[in-house]
Amino acid sequence: MKDLKLFLQERTEMVDTQFTSRGIEDERVLIAFGQVPRHLFVRKPDLDRAYSDHPLLIGNSQTISQPYIVALMTSHLKLSGCEKVLEVGTGSGYQTAILSCLAKEVHSIERIEPLFHFAKKNLQKMGVENVHLHLGDGSIGWDPAAPYDRILITAAAPDIPLEILDQLNVNGRIVCPIGGRW
Numbered sequence: 001m002k003d004l005k006l007f008l009q010e011r012t013e014m015v016d017t018q019f020t021s022r023g024i025e026d027e028r029v030l031i032a033f034g035q036v037p038r039h040l041f042v043r044k045p046d047l048d049r050a051y052s053d054h055p056l057l058i059g060n061s062q063t064i065s066q067p068y069i070v071a072l073m074t075s076h077l078k079l080s081g082c083e084k085v086l087e088v089g090t091g092s093g094y095q096t097a098i099l100s101c102l103a104k105e106v107h108s109i110e111r112i113e114p115l116f117h118f119a120k121k122n123l124q125k126m127g128v129e130n131v132h133l134h135l136g137d138g139s140i141g142w143d144p145a146a147p148y149d150r151i152l153i154t155a156a157a158p159d160i161p162l163e164i165l166d167q168l169n170v171n172g173r174i175v176c177p178i179g180g181r182w
Contacts, residue, residue, distance in 0.1 A: 007039050010051040014038075018068045026075045032101035033071055038064075041094035041122050060112045065154065070095050075143045076175045077150045079103050084145070086093050088138035088168065089154035093119030099152070100128045107145045109134040141167045148172060156180060 015033050026031065038084070039050035041064055046056045055063035056093060074095065079102040090096055090110035096119065096136040099106045116135045125132055134142050139161050141151070148168035153160070153176035161174050175177055 007037060007050070007117070011037065012040075014051040014053075014067055017105060019071045022072075024068075024075050024103060026078075028079070028102055029071060029075045029158070032074075033067070034097050036062055036094070036097045036126070038067065039093055040125055042090040052094065053141065058115065058118070060089055060115055062090050064094050064116060069112060070098065073154070073175050073177075074098055074102070076123060077102075077152060077173060079150065083149035084147075085146070085150045085152065086145070086148040086164075087152045087154065088141065088164065090119045090133060091115060093122040093133075095152070095154060096128055096131055096133075097128055100131050103150070104130065106131045107134065107142050107148070108132070109136050109142050111135070111136040111137055115176050140164070143167060152176075 001139050011034060015030055020032060039047055042056050043048045043058060049056060053066060055066045058064050081182040083103045085099050086107045087096055087099060087106060087108040096106060096108045103118050110119060113135060122131055141164040147169040148167055149169050149173040151164060151168055152170045156177040
């Protein structure tokens with residue numbers, strides 16, 4: 001296994017080569033990605049590729065998204081640090097950890113129970129305190145904590161579900177890939 005110094009070097013290179021060279025300029029976003037150790041959110045067999053420019057399997061036929069896509073979606077949220085965010089699709093918790101650095105409060109919902117527990121363990125390792133994880137159907141959002149200033153849907157959807165739109169604050173912002181799987 002790589003040592004922590006090498007992981008830090010790879011994380012720094014990820015930010016420089018995958019983000020800034022592709023136009024991600026939000027300084028707060030770049031700092032968050034420089035601080036969150038992606039290698040804690042991947043499976044052990046993939047540790048050597050934790051900072052590579054592609055998605056990785058995390059189990060249950062799901063992936064941790066390509067770092068650039070996580071950065072791009074996060075930057076489009078335009079977070080100032082005072083927002084309450086809903087993330088639909090926790091996965092391994094990587095994007096959740098990034099959001100925790102950039103928002104006041106994060107609610108994240110995951111439908112696959114083993115991934116919910118994987119993310120919970122990963123976020124506990126990081127010492128994240130402003131995240132509330134929920135196990136459930138993300139296609140209906142998480143109404144008990146609504147309304148949200150920002151909503152991030154991590155997987156492609158044919159349309160944004162009305163139940164989720166109803167949970168967005170007036171003048172809020174939602175980021176969601178629209179379309180089929182590819």
